[in-house]
Amino acid sequence: xxxxxxxxxxxxxxxxxxxxxxxxxxxxxxxxxxxxxxxxxxxxxxxxxxxxxxxxxxxxxxxxxxxxxxxxxxxxxxxxxxxxxxxxxxxxxxxxxxxxxxxx
Amino acid sequence: xxxxxxxxxxxxxxxxxxxxxxxxxxxxxxxxxxxxxxxxxxxxxxxxxxxxxxxxxxxxxxxxxxxxxxxxxxxxxxxxxxxxxxxxxxxxxxxxxxxxxxxxxxxxxxxxxxxxxxxxxxxxxxxxxxxxxxxxxxxxxxxxxxxxxxxxxxxxxxxxxxxxxxxxxxxxxxxxxxxxxxxxxxxxxxxxxxxxxxxxxxxxxxxxxxxxxxxxxxxxxxxxxxxxxxxxxxxxxxxxxxxxxxxxxxxxxxxxxxxxxxxxxxxxxxxxxxxxxxxxxxxxxxxxxxxxxxxxxxxxxxxxxxxxxxxxxxxxxxxxxxxxxxxxxxxxxxxxxxxxxxxxxxxxxxxxxxxxxxxxxxxxxxxxxxxxxxxxxxxxxxxxxxxxxxxxxxxxxxxxxxxxxxxxxxxxxxxxxxxxxxxxxxxxxxxxxxxxxxxxxxxxxxxxxxxxxxxxxxxxxxxxxxxxxxxxxxxxxxxxxxxxxxx
Numbered sequence: 001x002x003x004x005x006x007x008x009x010x011x012x013x014x015x016x017x018x019x020x021x022x023x024x025x026x027x028x029x030x031x032x033x034x035x036x037x038x039x040x041x042x043x044x045x046x047x048x049x050x051x052x053x054x055x056x057x058x059x060x061x062x063x064x065x066x067x068x069x070x071x072x073x074x075x076x077x078x079x080x081x082x083x084x085x086x087x088x089x090x091x092x093x094x095x096x097x098x099x100x101x102x103x104x
Numbered sequence: 105x106x107x108x109x110x111x112x113x114x115x116x117x118x119x120x121x122x123x124x125x126x127x128x129x130x131x132x133x134x135x136x137x138x139x140x141x142x143x144x145x146x147x148x149x150x151x152x153x154x155x156x157x158x159x160x161x162x163x164x165x166x167x168x169x170x171x172x173x174x175x176x177x178x179x180x181x182x183x184x185x186x187x188x189x190x191x192x193x194x195x196x197x198x199x200x201x202x203x204x205x206x207x208x209x210x211x212x213x214x215x216x217x218x219x220x221x222x223x224x225x226x227x228x229x230x231x232x233x234x235x236x237x238x239x240x241x242x243x244x245x246x247x248x249x250x251x252x253x254x255x256x257x258x259x260x261x262x263x264x265x266x267x268x269x270x271x272x273x274x275x276x277x278x279x280x281x282x283x284x285x286x287x288x289x290x291x292x293x294x295x296x297x298x299x300x301x302x303x304x305x306x307x308x309x310x311x312x313x314x315x316x317x318x319x320x321x322x323x324x325x326x327x328x329x330x331x332x333x334x335x336x337x338x339x340x341x342x343x344x345x346x347x348x349x350x351x352x353x354x355x356x357x358x359x360x361x362x363x364x365x366x367x368x369x370x371x372x373x374x375x376x377x378x379x380x381x382x383x384x385x386x387x388x389x390x391x392x393x394x395x396x397x398x399x400x401x402x403x404x405x406x407x408x409x410x411x412x413x414x415x416x417x418x419x420x421x422x423x424x425x426x427x428x429x430x431x432x433x434x435x436x437x438x439x440x441x442x443x444x445x446x447x448x449x450x451x452x453x454x455x456x457x458x459x460x461x462x463x464x465x466x467x468x469x470x471x472x473x474x475x476x477x478x479x480x481x482x483x484x485x486x487x488x489x490x491x492x493x494x495x496x497x498x499x500x501x502x503x504x505x506x507x508x509x510x511x512x513x514x515x516x517x518x519x520x521x522x523x524x525x526x527x528x529x530x531x532x533x534x535x536x537x538x539x540x541x542x543x544x545x546x547x548x549x550x551x552x553x554x555x556x557x558x559x560x561x562x563x564x565x566x567x568x569x570x571x572x573x574x575x576x577x578x579x580x581x582x583x584x585x586x587x588x589x590x591x
Contacts, residue, residue, distance in 0.1 A: 042276035053287035
C-alpha cells in the first residue's frame with residue numbers, strides 16, 4: 001500500500017508535460033532518430049492521459065485505447081526506422097539538415 | 105459473468121474485408137513467387153477493387169451504425185467509398201507502366217495500395233475517434249512506404265522522411281485531442297460525444313483544447329495552412345503515381361473524416377470552431393495559390409494547387425450545412441478524377457523513366473502532340489475552375505453553400521484566390537500551346553500506353569461530362585447527405 005494517495009490530476013499534468021517535452025524535442029532536434037524518439041514520447045504521454053482518464057471515470061475504454069496506441073506506435077517504429085535507415089545509407093547521416101534537396 | 109460474443113455485422117465492412125483480403129493474397133503471391141508477372145498483381149488488385157465496389161453497391165440502401173457504434177453505414181460513407189475506389193482503380197492504371205519505366209516495379213506496391221485504400225474507406229465511414237485514428241494510421245503507414253518507394257532516388261527518400269516525421273507528429277496531436285475528448289465526455293463515439301458536449305457540466309476548456317488538437321491533426325492530413333509544409337516535399341519526391349493517389353485519395357478520406365467528426369461530434373461547438381476554420385480556409389487558399397506561382401517544377405506546382413483546393417473544400421465545412429457537405433463530396437470526387445488525370449499526363453509526358461518535370465520542358469508540346477496537349481489543358485482548366493469543366497461546377501456548388509450559410513466574405517476571398525490561381529494554370533497552358541517547340545529534337549517525345557490512355561480518357565471524359573451535365577452527380581451527392589449523418 002502506498003502511504004498517501006496521489007491525485008489523478010497530477011498524472012494529467014505529468015502527461016501534458018511529457019507531451020510538451022516531446023513537441024519541443026521534435027521542433028528543436030536535428031537528428032531524425034531523436035525526433036522520432038520525441039514523437040514516441042508524445043504517444044506515451046497520450047497513453048498516460050488515457051489511463052488516467054480511464055481511472056478517473058471508472059471506465060475501461062481508456063485503457064483499451066492505450067493498447068491500440070501501443071500497437072500503432074510499434075507499427076510506426078517499424079516503418080519509421082526503415083525510412084531513416086534507408087536515408088542513412090544514402091547520405092551517411094540521419095540529420096534532417098542534410099535532407100534538403102526538396103525546397104520551396 | 106458469461107462471455108457474450110459481440111454481434112458483428114460483416115456485410116457492413118465487406119468492402120474493407122475485400123480490400124484487406126486482396127492485399128494479403130497479393131502479398132502472399134509476391135512472397136512465394138517473387139518473379140510473378142506484375143500484370144497479374146495489377147489485375148488481382150483491380151479485381152479486388154471491383155469486388156469492394158460491388159459490396160459497396162450492395163450496401164446502398166442500408167443506413168445503420170454497426171460494430172458497437174464504431175462504424176457508420178450512411179450515404180456519406182458510401183459516397184466516400186465510391187470516390188476512394190475510383191481513385192485506387194485509376195492509380196493502378198497509371199502506376200503499371202510508370203513503375204516499370206522507373207525500374208521500381210516491386211510486387212509490394214499493390215498490397216500497400218490496397219491497404220492504404222482500406223484505411224481511407226474506413227476513415228470515411230468511421231463513427232468513433234479511435235477508429236478514425238486507426239484508419240488514419242493504416243493509410244499513412246502504407247503511404248510513407250509508397251512515397252519512399254524509389255529506394256535509390258534521393259528525393260523520394262527525403263520526401264518519405266519528411267512525410268513520416270510530420271505525419272507521426274500530427275498523429276500524436278490528433279491522439280492527444282482524442283484523449284482529452286475522452287476525458288471530457290467519457291467516450292470516443294461521435295454520437296455520445298455530441299450529446300455530452302451539449303451538456304452544461306462538460307469541462308469546456310478541456311473540450312476547446314481537444315477540438316483544437318483534433319483540428320490540427322486533420323489539418324495536417326488535408327494539408328491546410330499552416331500545417332501544409334510536408335505536402336510539397338512529399339508530393340514532389342514521391343513516384344508520380346503515388347503523388348496522384350495521395351492528392352486524390354488521402355485528401356478525400358481525410359476531408360470526409362474531418363467533416364464527420366466536426367459536424368457530428370463537435371456540431372454543438374460549431375460557433376467556436378467555425379471562425380477558426382474560416383481563417384484556415386482563407387489562409388490555405390491564399391498561400392496555396394500564391395506559392396504555386398513561384399514553382400518551376402510541375403509536380404510541386406500541382407502540390408501547391410492541391411493545398412489551394414483543400415482550402416476550397418474547407419469552405420464546405422465552414423458553411424456547416426447539408427449543402428456544404430454535398431458540395432464538398434461532389435468536389436472531392438471531381439477533384440480526385442482531374443488531379444489523377446493531370447498526374448497521368450505528367451507520366452505520359454515522356455517515354456522513359458524521367459517525366460517532363462520542369463515547366464520549361466512543356467514548351468510547345470501541344471503543337472507536336474495536340475491530343476495530349478488538349479488533355480492536359482482540360483485538366484488545368486478544370487483545376488482553375490473554368491467552365492465548361494467539372495471544376496467550375498464544383499466551385500459553384502461550394503460557393504452557393506457558403507452563401508446559404510451567410511459566409512459572403514469567405515466567397516469573396518475564395519473568388520479572389522481563384523483568380524490568382526488561374527494565373528499559373530493558364531501560364532502552363534500558354535507554354536503548352538503558344539511557345540514554339542525547341543528546334544533541336546532534344547525532347548524524347550511522349551510515352552502513351554493503353555492503360556495510361558484509358559485513364560487519361562476516363563479522367564477527361566468525366567471532367568467534361570460533370571462540367572456540362574452535372575445534375576446526376578449532384579443529385580447523388582445530395583442524396584448521400586439528405587438524411588444527415590447516421591448516429
